[in-house]
Structures are given as C-alpha cells and as structure tokens.
Amino acid sequence: MRALVAVVFILLQGLAAAALFLLSVHGPSALLYASPVYLVVAAALTWWAGRRSWLLLVIAGFALLGAAPLTFYTLERIERVADQRRIAGTQVSDVRDEPILLAGRPIGIRVSYRVVTPKRGYFYIVPSVHGVGRSEGFSLSPRRWSFDGRTGIEFGPFELGKGHDVVVDLYPETYHSEEGNTPCFRRVVRPLPPAAEPVPLRIEISDSAYGSVERSGREERTRGAYDMASLLGNVAASVPPCKVQP
Numbered sequence: 001m002r003a004l005v006a007v008v009f010i011l012l013q014g015l016a017a018a019a020l021f022l023l024s025v026h027g028p029s030a031l032l033y034a035s036p037v038y039l040v041v042a043a044a045l046t047w048w049a050g051r052r053s054w055l056l057l058v059i060a061g062f063a064l065l066g067a068a069p070l071t072f073y074t075l076e077r078i079e080r081v082a083d084q085r086r087i088a089g090t091q092v093s094d095v096r097d098e099p100i101l102l103a104g105r106p107i108g109i110r111v112s113y114r115v116v117t118p119k120r121g122y123f124y125i126v127p128s129v130h131g132v133g134r135s136e137g138f139s140l141s142p143r144r145w146s147f148d149g150r151t152g153i154e155f156g157p158f159e160l161g162k163g164h165d166v167v168v169d170l171y172p173e174t175y176h177s178e179e180g181n182t183p184c185f186r187r188v189v190r191p192l193p194p195a196a197e198p199v200p201l202r203i204e205i206s207d208s209a210y211g212s213v214e215r216s217g218r219e220e221r222t223r224g225a226y227d228m229a230s231l232l233g234n235v236a237a238s239v240p241p242c243k244v245q246p
Helices: 002-023 031-052 054-089 228-238
Strands: 091-102 105-116 127-130 139-147 163-172 175-178 182-185 202-205
Touching (some): 091 202, 105 228, 127 163, 163 228, 182 228
Antiparallel strands (some): 091 105, 105 163, 139 163, 175 182
C-alpha cells in the first residue's frame, strides 16, 4: 500500500516536472534543465521515504510537490535580477534619427544607434517613438531593421563587449504590410491627433535604460522634429489601402 502511495506521489511530481518544462518556453529558461533534475531527485527521495515509513513518505511527498512552484519562483527571481543587471549594463550610444520619405512625404522614422551588451545573446534592443502633447498615445513601432549591416529577421547575436551597429525603421499604426511585404494603409478606428508644428518626439530603446525612467534612465527626444498627425496621414496619401480594414 505504501509503495502505491509513493507511486501516486511520483506521478504527481512527474506532472509538476512537465509543467515546469512547459513554463520554460515563456518563463525562466533554466527550467528546461531544472525540470528533469527536479523529477529525478523528487522521485528518488519519495521512493526512499516510502520504503522507510508512512510519516517520511507523507512529509517527503508533499514537501517535494511544494518544491516545484518554489523552483519556478526561485529561478524566475534569479533570471529577473540577471536581466535587470544586463539592462543596466547595456550601453546605447550614437543615437540618430531621420525621416523615411515616400513620394517626398515623411511616413516613418529611421533610427540608428550603437549597442554594447555585458553578455552574449539575442536581445530585443529596439527603439520605439511616442507622440507628445495632443498626439500622446500614438507611437511608431519597428517594422524592419539591419544588424551590423545584415538585413532580415535575425536580430543578433550580440557579442560580449563588442559594439554593434543597428538601424531600425519605425512606422505609425496606419502602416501595414500585405502579401509579399507590400506596404498598405490601414485605417485607425480611434480619432487621429490634430496637425501641429513638428517637434522632437519621445524615444526609448527596449532592454536598455535609454529613454526609460522606469529602467533608471532619463527621458530622451529625437534629434529631428516630427508631426505625428502628418506621419499617420501621409501613409494614406502614399500607399494603397489594405485589403482588410478594421
């Protein structure tokens, strides 16, 4: 009977290990390796306790089941601290911006910058540009980029201590792409901001402190002056409408 209960505990621990493994996709990457280790250790200790006494079995069974969420939260905390240190150690410099023109009209902003990271890996260190004043709430998002002169979907890898040159093209939410990466205009349901004098817009670069007060940086503005309303509207005047509209 005691052996049967031990097997039940081990099966539950197997489910917990499977959950940890699945959580590694969007959670701490170390769970990929921690989950099988947890299962081997938990199963071995549970089986050992089951051969000794009922008291040891019950204590070990429940304690080791509780170790699964503890493992998750511990590794999540460790990874969060490591990410914070990496972000704090990421250096962004030589930030420049210029308008992207189509048919003589500005429809987006090209941002170029240099990045040095404190560790090797793939990191999403890309800019976003946000409206100010009456255009606050509207922003420009990355659509394409080059990394050290290479274009395509790959963004990295960043090498420890090496400077990487990044160029990112950002467009407003009215700019979309259809089949064959063909640009098109997509209507915005909410009211667009009124036209105004071009001004420097707020810019921040993700996974770094650049432009982010929340990440211990300071607010940054583009060097050039832009009118968010014009950027949104110029897309409609420069590219055909999308086949699918909201």
